[in-house]
Amino acid sequence: MTETFKYGAALAADIEARWQENWEREGTYEAPNPSGALADGSGRAELPKKFIMDMFPYPSGAGLHVGHPLGYIATDVYARRLRMTGHNVLHTLGFDAFGLPAEQYAVQTGTHPRVSTEENIGNMRIQLRRLGLGHDTRRSVSTIEPDYYRWTQWIFLQIFNSWYDERVGRARPIAELVAEFESGARARPDGRAWSDLTTAERADVLSGYRLAYASEAPVNWCPGLGTVLANEEVTADGRSERGNFPVFKSRLRQWNMRITAYADRLLDDLEPLDWPEAIKLQQRNWIGRSEGARIDFTVPAAEGAEGNGGAEHAVAVFTTRQDTLFGATYMVLAPEHHLVDAVVPEAWPEGTRPAWTGGRADPREAVAAYRKRTAAKSDVERQADAREKTGVFTGAFAVNPANGERVPIFIADYVLMGYGTGAIMAVPAHDSRDFAFARAFDLPMRCVVRPTDGRGTDPAGWDDAFVSHEAEIIDSAGPDIILDGLDVPAAKKRMTAWLERGGVGEGTINYRLRDWLFSRQRYWGEPFPIVYDEDGIAHALPESMLPLELPEIDDYSPRTFDPEDADTRPETPLSRNREWVEVELDLGDGPRRYRRETNTMPNWAGSCWYELRYLDPRNTDRLVDPGVERYWMGPRDGMPLGGVDLYVGGAEHAVLHLLYARFWSKVLYDLGHISSAEPFHRLFNQGMIQAHVYRDSRGFPVPAGEVEERDGRWYHGDEPVGRELGKMGKSLRNAVTPDEICAEYGADTLRLYEMAMGPLDVSRPWDTRAVVGQFRLLQRLWRNVVDETTGESVVVDEQPDEATLRAMHKAIDGVGRDLDALRFNTAIAKITELNNHVTKQPRVHREVAETLVLLIAPLAPHIAEELWSRLGHTDSVVHRPYPLADPAYVVDETITCVIQIRGKVKARLEVAPDIAETELESIALAHPVVRGALGDAGIRKVIVRAPKLVNIVPA
Ligand code: ANZ
Numbered sequence: 001m002t003e004t005f006k007y008g009a010a011l012a013a014d015i016e017a018r019w020q021e022n023w024e025r026e027g028t029y030e031a032p033n034p035s036g037a038l039a040d041g042s043g044r045a046e047l048p049k050k051f052i053m054d055m056f057p058y059p060s061g062a063g064l065h066v067g068h069p070l071g072y073i074a075t076d077v078y079a080r081r082l083r084m085t086g087h088n089v090l091h092t093l094g095f096d097a098f099g100l101p102a103e104q105y106a107v108q109t110g111t112h113p114r115v116s117t118e119e120n121i122g123n124m125r126i127q128l129r130r131l132g133l134g135h136d137t138r139r140s141v142s143t144i145e146p147d148y149y150r151w152t153q154w155i156f157l158q159i160f161n162s163w164y165d166e167r168v169g170r171a172r173p174i175a176e177l178v179a180e181f182e183s184g185a186r187a188r189p190d191g192r193a194w195s196d197l198t199t200a201e202r203a204d205v206l207s208g209y210r211l212a213y214a215s216e217a218p219v220n221w222c223p224g225l226g227t228v229l230a231n232e233e234v235t236a237d238g239r240s241e242r243g244n245f246p247v248f249k250s251r252l253r254q255w256n257m258r259i260t261a262y263a264d265r266l267l268d269d270l271e272p273l274d275w276p277e278a279i280k281l282q283q284r285n286w287i288g289r290s291e292g293a294r295i296d297f298t299v300p301a302a303e304g305a306e307g308n309g310g311a312e313h314a315v316a317v318f319t320t321r322q323d324t325l326f327g328a329t330y331m332v333l334a335p336e337h338h339l340v341d342a343v344v345p346e347a348w349p350e351g352t353r354p355a356w357t358g359g360r361a362d363p364r365e366a367v368a369a370y371r372k373r374t375a376a377k378s379d380v381e382r383q384a385d386a387r388e389k390t391g392v393f394t395g396a397f398a399v400n401p402a403n404g405e406r407v408p409i410f411i412a413d414y415v416l417m418g419y420g421t422g423a424i425m426a427v428p429a430h431d432s433r434d435f436a437f438a439r440a441f442d443l444p445m446r447c448v449v450r451p452t453d454g455r456g457t458d459p460a461g462w463d464d465a466f467v468s469h470e471a472e473i474i475d476s477a478g479p480d481i482i483l484d485g486l487d488v489p490a491a492k493k494r495m496t497a498w499l500e501r502g503g504v505g506e507g508t509i510n511y512r513l514r515d516w517l518f519s520r521q522r523y524w525g526e527p528f529p530i531v532y533d534e535d536g537i538a539h540a541l542p543e544s545m546l547p548l549e550l551p552e553i554d555d556y557s558p559r560t561f562d563p564e565d566a567d568t569r570p571e572t573p574l575s576r577n578r579e580w581v582e583v584e585l586d587l588g589d590g591p592r593r594y595r596r597e598t599n600t601m602p603n604w605a606g607s608c609w610y611e612l613r614y615l616d617p618r619n620t621d622r623l624v625d626p627g628v629e630r631y632w633m634g635p636r637d638g639m640p641l642g643g644v645d646l647y648v649g650g651a652e653h654a655v656l657h658l659l660y661a662r663f664w665s666k667v668l669y670d671l672g673h674i675s676s677a678e679p680f681h682r683l684f685n686q687g688m689i690q691a692h693v694y695r696d697s698r699g700f701p702v703p704a705g706e707v708e709e710r711d712g713r714w715y716h717g718d719e720p721v722g723r724e725l726g727k728m729g730k731s732l733r734n735a736v737t738p739d740e741i742c743a744e745y746g747a748d749t750l751r752l753y754e755m756a757m758g759p760l761d762v763s764r765p766w767d768t769r770a771v772v773g774q775f776r777l778l779q780r781l782w783r784n785v786v787d788e789t790t791g792e793s794v795v796v797d798e799q800p801d802e803a804t805l806r807a808m809h810k811a812i813d814g815v816g817r818d819l820d821a822l823r824f825n826t827a828i829a830k831i832t833e834l835n836n837h838v839t840k841q842p843r844v845h846r847e848v849a850e851t852l853v854l855l856i857a858p859l860a861p862h863i864a865e866e867l868w869s870r871l872g873h874t875d876s877v878v879h880r881p882y883p884l885a886d887p888a889y890v891v892d893e894t895i896t897c898v899i900q901i902r903g904k905v906k907a908r909l910e911v912a913p914d915i916a917e918t919e920l921e922s923i924a925l926a927h928p929v930v931r932g933a934l935g936d937a938g939i940r941k942v943i944v945r946a947p948k949l950v951n952i953v954p955a
Contacts, residue, residue, distance in 0.1 A: 005791035007782035007863075012746025016862040020132060028878050029134040031090040034631045037618045038138065047088040051632045052079045053611060053680075055649025055657070056094045059120035061105060064127045065735040066754070066766060067689035067728045071648045073751050074686060074760050074824065076133045078646065080858035081819040083134075084882035090632060092139040092614055093128065095121050099603040100225070100242055103524040107557040113524040117144060127738060131747050132861050134878065139614045143606030148613060150547030151623045152605050153529040156212060157540050159667055160530070163209035164261035171261075171670035177209055203537045211258045211667060212518065214538060218418070219517055221250035224563030226570060227521040228254060230602065231514055232286075232656045238381050248566040255519040255528065255599065259663045263287050263511045266662055272640055274682040282654040288512025292320035293496050295425065295505040297331060297398035299343045299409070315339055315398055315409070318420025318510055321427065322499065323483060323491035325402045326476035327448035328425035329438070331409045332391065334417040335371045343396040343409065355442055356393035356408070363395030367411060374413040375566075382413045389414060389437040400425075401504040402495075403478040412437060420510050428465065435465040449488065450474045516660065518602060521570035523556035525600030531585065532595045539587055539594070548596075551580040574598040607657055608664040611644055611679055623673065633676040642676025651685040658683070684822065687763035689754070691728040691736070694721040704734035725765055725938075736768055748860035749775040755824035755859060759926040777832055778863055781856065784838050785849050785867045793849075793870050800845040807837045808848050809889035810912070815855050816882060823926075824859065829919035831855050846871070851883050899924045900951040901933055917944045924950040 005011065023029065031049075032040040039045065052075050057068065072093065079091040102113040102120075109116075121142060141148050162171045180186035181194040188194070188205070197205065207213045220229040224245025233241045240247055259266075267287050270280045299313040317331065333340055344363045360366035370392040374382070381387070391412025398409050407425075414433055415424050428438035428445040438445055445459035450473075451466045457474065473491045476483035481498045483491040499505030519528070527548045529541040541548060555576060561568035575581060575598040584591050609623075615632050616624040635642040658680070665679040694707045694714055702716040707723075714721050728735055741750045752774035757764040787794050800808070811834040818827035831852070838848055850871060857864035857877040868877045894910040897920065907929040911920060921944045924930060930952065938955035 004789065005786055006788045007779045007786075009744055009746065012748065012778075012863070013743075015866045016130070016132060016742075016747050019862045019865045020129060022865075023134070023876075023878075024137075026876070028876055029091070030136050030138060031088055033616065033625075033628045035627055036616060036625050038616070038628075044088045045631075047086055049088045049090070049632060050079070050082045050645045051090045051611075051615075052082070053091070053614070053644045053647045054093055055647070055653060056096050056607070056610060057124065058099055058101070059095050059097055059117055059124050060101065061116060061120050062730050062735075063120075063123055064738055065728050066738050066741060066750070067691075069128070069131055069133075069738060070689055070754050070760075071650075071686040072128070072133055073131065073754050074822065075646065075648050076131075076135075077751075077755060077819065077824055077858045078822060080134055080861060080878065081816075081882065083879055084854070084858065084877075086881070090136065090139070090614065092135045092137065093133070094139075094141040094610055094614065095124070095143065096603070096607050096610075097121065097142050097144040098525050098606055100522070100524075103522060103556070103558070106524070113556065114144065130742050131738060131751065134861070139617050141610060141613050141617055143610065146547040146549050149526045149606065151613065152526050152601065152609070153541075153546050153548060154543060154623060155609060155664060155668065156526075156601070156605075157529055157543070157546075158671055158673070159257065159664075160210055160212040160540055162211050162667065162671060163206075164211060164258065169265075171211060171667050173671070174206060174210060177206070181205075200535055200537060207538075211261065212255060213258065214253055214255050216251055216253045217256070218249045219252050219254050220247045221252065221566070221568075221570070222247045222563075223561035223565050223568045226558035226560035228252060228517060228519070228570065230517045230604075230656075232659075238377075245563040246566075250566065250569075252570070254517055255597075257516040257518045257663070259516045259659075260511060260513055262663055262666055263289065263513050265666060266513075266659065269641055269662070269666075269678055273643075273678060273680070275680075276651075276683065276685055279651065279654045279658070279683060279685070283659060286513065286655045286659065288510075290320050290510045290512075292318060292508060292510065293322040293492075293499055293505050294318055294421065294508045295322060295325065295401065295499060297400065297407075297425065299339075299396055299398050311342075313339055313342055315343075315423050316421045316505075317423045317425045318508065319425055321430065321492075322495040322505075323473055323476075323486075323488050324427040324430050324448050325400065325425065325495060326478070326483070327427040327429050327446045328400055328407060329428060329444045329446055330407045330426045331398050332412045332415045332424050332426055332437075333394070333409060334415045334422040335367075335374050335411045335413060336417045337411070337422045339423075340367060340394060340411055343394060345395045348393075348395055349397075352393060352395065353442060356410075358392040360392075363393070366392045367394060370411060377413060382416065387414075389433070389440050391437065391441070401499075401502070402476075402481060408443075410437075410441070418514065419512070429459045429462075430465050430467055432465045432467065435459075435462075446475065448474060448476050448483075516663075518605075519599035520602050521572045522558050522600050523550070523553070523573040525603060526550075526605055527574065527600055528597040530597040531583065531587075532597070533592065538597075541585075542587065545585075550600075551577050553577045553580075572598040572600075574600065604657060604660050608661045609668070609679075611647075611661075612668075612674065623668075626673075626675070630675045633674070633679075635675065635677075639681045641678040641681070643678040643681035646682045646684060647680040648684045648686055650688075685761055687758070687761050689728060689757070689766050690725050690763055691732070691734040691766045692723050693726040693732045693734055694723050696721050701731070701733040704732075705736075728766065736766060741768075741771060745771060745775045746778075746862070748778055748863045752777065752828060752860055756828045758825055758922060760822050760824060762926065762931075774828075777828075777835060778860060780839050781835050781852060782863065782867070784835065784844050785853070786870055791870070793872065794844060795846040795849045795871065796843045797846050798843070800848050804837065804841065804845065804848055805886075806889045807834055808851055809885045811855065812851065812883045813885035813890045814912075816885070819858060825922050826919045828859065829916050829922070831859075833916050853877065854880060854883050895947045897924075897947055898949050899927060899930060900949070901930065902953060903951060906930060906933055911947050913947050915947045917946045920944055920946045920950060924952065 032045045034045045054072050054075050079089045082089045097117050102117045105116055106113045161174050163174050163177050165172045220234050222229050222240045222245050225243055234247050235241055238247055294316050296314045296316050301312045344367055347362055358366045391410045394409045396409045397406040426434040428434040429447045430449055447457040447459050449471045452471050469488045473483040473486050496507040529548050530538050532538055556573050559571040581596050583594050585594050612624045616628045633642050661679045668674045669677040694702050694704055696702050702721055707714050707716050714723050753771045811830050814830045815827045853864050853867045864877050895913045897909045897911045898905055899907040907927050921942050940955040941953040943951040
């Protein structure tokens with residue numbers, strides 16, 4: 001007897017291909033807009049709506065491994081559940097297709113980046129299609145399409161043509177600023193009338209306001225990549241995130257985005273977002289708001305002698321500890337500080353200690369030598385706490401405004417030019433870096449905050465600074481200010497008020513956030529819609545000239561340099577194409593010659609706004625129709641700032657992409673183009689799928705698929721190999737592709753396995769041998785519904801017994817709630833349990849069979865469709881209502897389960913008395929207290945005694 005209808009690889013492949021074609025033909029996943037090109041008469045646009053999104057992929061040449069689609073499958077399951085609960089669901093996926101890898105591949109192989117990128121997109125589309133993802137393919141976009149980057153350029157122009165009006169706290173069109181200058185409503189700092197300024201002067205003034213502006217500033221120059229990089233793209237060791245090349249500070253003319261204008265709003269608006277706390281914290285730290293004070297120290301004319309030409313100078317410091325002003329015993333300027341040259345005298349003054357001079361005969365020589373020494377260091381190197389403190393005395397002294405004391409001024413590289421004022425007052429008794437410096441240079445220390453740890457008030461005997469915000473101020477009295485006896489916050493307040501009264505300082509707020517460096521010296525990016533006239537003034541191209549397409553050029557490779565050579569300068573590939581660069585255009589005042597901007601935008605640009613284009617991908621008149629935007633993303637209940645309902649992706653995008661995208665949203669919102677002030681209301685970070693890496697005795701990875709286990713050891717052929725858990729990838733020779741798993745079991749099994757591996761936000765090791773478990777679930781489900789020889793349905797039209805009804809309604813209730821909470825693993829456990837119950841019954845009742853099929857439909861959509869049709873239905877399960885539990889059959893009685901770690905009680909849980917062991921285990925492991933207690937420690941063993949006890953033994 002041949003079993004033609006047995007659920008095996010061949011049948012799964014046949015079912016899946018058939019349904020994928022069917023869905024495509026029927027447009028099953030098309031989500032209608034309320035109006036415009038993507039509207040339809042289905043009435044679906046009247047349903048409550050949900051916009052579900054994944055972080056779109058870079059189309060890499062390596063293709064997908066099974067780790068990549070974890071999030072895509074999760075959002076798909078969630079979106080399917082939403083469709084079945086009566087929502088109009090927008091879910092699609094595009095490609096973030098500009099970027100360095102294609103360009104580097106192009107340099108190696110001579111293939112045009114567009115060709116390789118499009119080929120990669122094609123391959124990834126095929127891989128993704130096999131997974132049965134319910135995407136509205138009409139809405140898929142790719143950032144390299146001129147139709148798409150036309151709007152990236154358009155947004156750039158919006159940003160270029162606007163400024164941040166502090167008075168109203170939002171961006172406004174630059175034309176309104178010009179009008180204010182023209183009418184005199186806004187005074188200019190130098191008092192000159194707008195009409196008296198030359199064109200170049202006006203352009204200069206405006207550039208100081210524009211939200212996108214070109215300026216010459218110290219930037220991160222990476223000769224090895226041939227491009228400059230954003231701060232966010234430089235690692236903690238001062239190297240390039242991509243390629244790991246050294247990065248140097250060089251002064252170059254570059255485009256910037258004035259993201260700093262939005263620092264406070266970017267902080268405040270985090271509040272109502274439904275994001276993981278850890279990500280919010282990273283954004284807060286990146287923005288780095290510090291409240292403190294500016295304090296002016298004077299460098300008296302007499303002190304500077306000829307050095308400062310007899311003039312008095314004020315040196316402003318930024319401090320967060322104005323309460324410690326009486327403890328300042330020296331001052332430090334960044335070596336690049338503009339006042340250094342002005343204050344340095346010709347000779348070492350009286351009282352200069354030999355250790356301060358760097359062994360030089362006079363201060364100018366000492367300063368020059370020290371500057372040379374620090375020039376090649378990155379900010380990160382300069383700031384490393386552990387590093388030995390270096391510096392040199394400038395020969396000048398400054399006066400402490402609180403007590404009139406003279407303190408020596410040093411230059412030292414631990415003070416950065418780019419933060420605060422580039423100058424500090426040093427309080428060695430209460431700041432660790434100052435303490436180390438003072439020890440190294442034998443500088444005095446003065447304790448002004450009484451230590452609470454019994455160390456006494458004489459810093460001579462201390463090992464480190466005493467740093468505390470909860471202690472009492474001592475020894476802090478000047479002629480007209482006394483802080484003694486106050487606590488730190490009160491002392492700060494009193495000091496700030498005193499500074500402001502005396503005009504020697506004021507309370508200030510400083511941000512760590514810098515403006516976003518926005519140009520790259522690469523070919524494969526969006527061209528700037530900017531041209532320069534003969535005077536070098538930048539002009540925006542009119543909208544009618546967009547898109548400005550990337551020209552075809554012969555040599556698109558970037559010019560790279562000796563990675564160690566800091567003195568090199570970038571050369572942009574576009575600059576080599578004369579005909580493209582030199583153009584005659586009519587920008588409204590007749591045909592004139594212009595030179596195009598030859599930098600390109602960074603690869604973050606296209607991903608800053610793609611959610612908006614998904615909404616209205618075919619609109620040729622606007623970025624997005626306002627009504628359509630409001631429909632999908634506008635502010636609504638519990639989401640005061642609007643945004644995508646759910647955005648899923650990796651935690652590695654905590655600052656870069658997510659901060660930039662928030663910034664662009666806010667500018668577009670301010671200018672009235674969109675109604676959502678935030679792009680992503682809810683953010684969820686999925687865990688990683690890890691994989692075992694097997695290494696031979698030399699430490700080289702061997703192909704994981706060829707490794708065999710014998711007696712608890714691993715062998716590659718006859719050679720014993722070591723095993724560790726790591727990332728999955730080609731270079732570690734442990735990548736498993738979704739195609740392999742689809743070929744062996746089908747996409748439904750792959751989807752179930754990935755969703756069953758554990759809580760979505762936890763990383764889990766891939767185990768190909770375990771995949772078959774989910775395959776068996778589908779086989780049992782299939783046999784419960786279909787006769788394997790005839791293919792006919794085996795269900796009976798009878799009322800199920802009481803026990804079955806109970807099992808069924810409990811499953812319905814639990815699975816629905818699990819899916820809504822993204823707990824896919826426990827949902828699968830409940831479905832498995834119900835399926836097992838059904839397997840044990842003599843007959844399968846139609847009602848239970850149909851329920852099972854609908855329950856599993858979001859997770860395993862192909863088999864669900866097939867079974868649904870074999871049960872006699874002619875419609876698709878995709879838009880069927882999800883089953884509803886009858887409360888009468890759902891037991892609410894629960895039992896308390898104790899969760900222990902190494903036998904110690906850590907938490908208690910209310911669970912159903914008949915909870916499955918697998919489910920209990922995963923709930924326990926996902927418990928926040930347990931996760932917190934385990935930290936990064938792996939798990940050696942989990943002992944489950946359902947329903948009362950779970951004991952976890954960490955590795
Ligand atoms: C005096 C002082 C006393 C400080 C004390 C700290 C402790 P955050 O919180 O990161 O904003 N600082 C200011 N500008 C600097 C620069 N350009 N380079 C290096 N360090 C700089 O840090 C602010 C503190 O960092 C400031 O407060 C200043 O040291 C230092 F007991 O001033 B403080």
